[in-house]
Amino acid sequence: MIRKQYEGLIISNHIITANKRQEGMLQIMYTQEVSVQLPDGLHTRAAALFIQTANKYNCSIHVAYNGQQANAKSLLGILALGVDFGARIALTASGFDEKAAVQSLAALCENPSADSHL
Numbered sequence: 001m002i003r004k005q006y007e008g009l010i011i012s013n014h015i016i017t018a019n020k021r022q023e024g025m026l027q028i029m030y031t032q033e034v035s036v037q038l039p040d041g042l043h044t045r046a047a048a049l050f051i052q053t054a055n056k057y058n059c060s061i062h063v064a065y066n067g068q069q070a071n072a073k074s075l076l077g078i079l080a081l082g083v084d085f086g087a088r089i090a091l092t093a094s095g096f097d098e099k100a101a102v103q104s105l106a107a108l109c110e111n112p113s114a115d116s117h118l
Helices: 044-054 075-081 098-110
Strands: 009-011 014-022 025-035 059-065 068-071 088-095
Touching: 025 098, 044 075, 044 098, 059 075, 059 098, 068 075, 088 098
Parallel strands: none
Antiparallel strands: 009 014, 014 025, 025 088, 059 068, 059 088
């Protein structure tokens, strides 16, 4: 996919936005909204697996829910959001592997595996 530097560019259900200028450069972010299908939402075990997955990536990742935002690499931040089953969250990443990070976390939230005991 070619990334262009236009604010609010929409590509299917993924939104790429230009959010801030940093030393004269435009910073691009990758955002995706997902529906959390984990039986207990992002609580305890699932939250721990979520942050372990987020920490595999070398980019800044945030989760937005119900008007609040948290660092996806912070267990306390994720737990404080109180994300329940069926909630719609926005995953936003900025950095080298932003797309892979968001897609991996989205897959974890939308398609929990039966053998993961989440």
